[in-house]
Amino acid sequence: MGKITGSQAIVKCLQEEGVKTIFGYPGGAVLDLYDALMSSDIKNVLVRHEQGAVHAADGFSRVTGEVGVALLTSGPGATNGVTGIATAYMDSIPLVILTGQVPQPLIGNDAFQEVDIVGITRPCTKHNYLVSKLEDLVPTIREAFHIAKTGRPGPVLVDLPKDLVASSLNYPVKTPVQMPSYQPTYVPHPVQIAKACRLIMAAKRPVLYVGGGVILSDANAELTELAQKLNIPVTMTLMGLGAFPGTHELSMGMLGMHGTYTANMAVAECDLLIAVGSRFDDRVTGKLEDFASKSKIIHIDIDPTSISKNVKVDIPIVADCKNALTSMNLWFDKESNFDLSEEAARHKPWFDTISDWTAKHPLSYTDSDTIIKPQYVIEKLLEFTKGEAIITTEVGQNQMWAAQFYKFNQPRHFVTSGGLGTMGYGLPAAIGAQMAFPDKTVIDIAGDGSIQMNIQELATAKQYGCPVKIAILNNSFLGMVRQWQELFYDRRYASTTMDVTPDFVDLAKAFGAVGLRATKKDEVIPVIKEALATDNTVIMDFKIEKEEGVYPMVPAGKATTEMLLV
Amino acid sequence: MKHTISVLLQNKPGVLSRVTGLFSGRGFNIESLCVAQTLDPDVSNLTVVSRGDDNVIEQITKQLHKLIDVIKVVDITEKEYVEREMVLIRINAEAHTRAEVLRVIDIFRGKVVDVSAKSYAVEITGSASKIKAVIDILRPIGIKEIVRTGIIAMSRAAKTK
Structure with missing residues (x-):
């Protein structure tokens, strides 16, 4: 050549x-x-x-x-x-x-x-x-x-x-990449697996705490197998949503700052925390000394630096999540001499406690007959997409409401900037997702602040025929910052009022997209139905309750059991 | 506690800034840093001295190892090891102190590497504690300038029985 x-x-x-x-x-x-x-x-x-x-x-x-x-x-x-x-x-x-x-x-x-x-x-x-x-x-x-x-x-x-x-x-012939100084550990150490499994067998109040690593290693099936086999309740981080079916009876939903009451209480009270592909982020742990302080901790992660970085763990397992979970499932099938169904029954008192927590403080909000509640919008989006849409988000309240109220049953369906928290992420990410799956419904759940950070990408969506749907939860505020000001700064709303925003319906039209607006509760469903039936880029402008907050909420630096509830 | 960490890394442009950037970005401290080529021109050895509790040192070694260009990381503080530093000192040497300076340098097995009418420049090699001792003794005489290499270190060979 x-x-x-x-x-x-x-x-x-x-x-x-x-x-x-x-x-x-x-x-x-x-x-x-x-x-x-x-x-x-x-x-x-x-x-x-x-x-x-x-x-x-x-x-x-x-x-x-x-x-x-x-x-x-x-x-x-x-x-x-x-x-x-x-x-x-x-x-x-x-x-x-x-x-x-x-x-x-x-x-x-x-x-x-x-x-x-x-x-x-x-x-x-x-x-x-x-x-x-x-x-x-x-x-x-x-x-x-x-x-x-x-x-x-x-x-x-x-x-x-x-x-x-x-x-x-001259184009070089492709040969396998050789990098002696870069050799990630994929296979778990069998001794560590056995130790972890024995600890799981002995636990009375176990919890699986799973993060984005499970999704990245496509280990959702293995995770579900383990949770079901041993009857272990599962909580997910923001990045882990979809790694385990959100509507499954073992799912406790998200944990952390805006996690469910049940998930945060379960982590505080468990005697064994099994962390899989998660990294004990501060938004998950709250006050470190009080996080899972009554439990032993198993941590599976492919990155050794994630292990014992914030919280000391008892059994570290450096491996790909999929490999580690497969090995654990195999161990329980072959090595354990216990009757698994009997073992699982041992967790019954634990499940009773968990059910009590959920009954006492379920994830909820105060609905209204007239005003549009953001949580209601998410619930209706869930209903009319049958939970099958790819959801991207911006950052802030919109992101947390999406995480709480859209129940993800499949991995790779929730696309959100978790670690950096980048406003302006959702629209371009939705375009990327739609380019990959042209026939899927892709919805960017946005706020009126965030959406303006990369609104120019509407033109990209139009140029490539991406029928992404943008649901703006419009409260004329930078809502999450406003919520912190309400709670911790005496309601002094410094620079969080978005008094001047574009008319998003007209804006959509200017880009050649479709703009729809709902200002009252009974307009929500027709807008959603019309948007989903439209083969074009659509902005749905939902004028929501202006000062709605995201709850539960763990104030920064507090223990995760110190939740502010609805 | 003070730890001496020895790192083998690819001798490529920018590798040193990856290491120093890691320390500054994650708030680890660098007490001393020394880097030079090994026998293999594609590989460098870096000796870094840092302070921190066990958790911090564990993170430092793990984070260093995570850098793609890092081949090997050893916290040699955990083992038997030899450490050396070289220091060049320019010291006042007036008529009444010249003999005293030479005596001190001789005791510490140093060498005079530059002489002028009013000063000596001397070279001294040794462990961190020896360098500290010599500086403490010479300081009252009047140190005009001091340049240190930073610590280099090597594990001792395993003892055969």
């Missing part, structure tokens, strides 16, 4: 990695790459802002499990992508971000649209590269994909100087 250009080689490499869709925005430093892409079968989704490109690639990855790819130009193109990269990093989402860079002789000269993006993104990528030799170009991109999707996944950035991309090279 003769020589090809660097840009052709990159495109060929992307094809080898199975990439069919990328999200990006062109510019001077990536002109060659865009030119080469135009002659390929890879579809570039032209976003309206680079942050949108990275979020869309991220949403695409979360619903498919594949590596999401974004292509940005140098300088401001790259820096605009940083929030998206940090978002993916915090939630362990596999992405490859290709950025253009000025030609090598100009690097360090403060050239036009030059920025040290490798330096800037070092703390918010799993790894990053500035390619400096032509022969490294293709192997580096292969390594980037390998690193992004293996171990604890994450974003990897490859910075591509323009002169290298424009040079000619």
